Amino acid sequence: KLSHCVLLVSRYAMLDDARALAESIGRADGFRATLILSGEVVNAVINFGVDSSVKCRVDVDPPIPFIGRLVGIGFFRSCVVLLKICLKRYFLRKQFSAERPDVLIVFEDRFIDPEAIWLAEFSRRQIPAVLVRYASSSAESDAWSRRGRSSHSLDRGILSGFVS
DSSP states (O other), rough: OEEEEOOOOOOOOHHHHHHHHHHHHHHHHHEEEEEEEOOOGTTTOOOOOOOOOOOOOOOEOOOOOOOOOTTSHHHHHHHHHHHHHHHHHHHHHHHHHHHHOOOEEEOOOIIIEEEEEHHHHHHHTTTOOEOSSSOOHHHHHHHHHHHTTTTTTSSSSSTGGGGG
């Protein structure tokens, strides 16, 4: 039986690393890999060859009709996000029965959709997962990246009168 490793990548910054690792896993005896493209990399074109034990596929967002008009409205936005998470979990469970993965490697772990959904489902099934972090945030890096931006400043904007 071939061990099946699933690699999930959703950011261009990690795509080359994910591809290289998938190819290395695919070359090892007794292993096969599936590289799942999601988020901003869904349109990336990756070809591993016909005879390769590495496959590439796209994680498609579940379609939700009539949602376009409601997404910008506060309460409805929360409902839409919850509905998308539930639908994605449903489609992910269907994929599990076909794919039968043995391990998950997630590149980048800061986002709920799709990374946290995949991690939760793998955890529920007690399948090991590995996180490959691209960058770690700290209070200093957050403060530096927001410096000079009025939307993150307490002394400017509509609430500035309340800050002493």
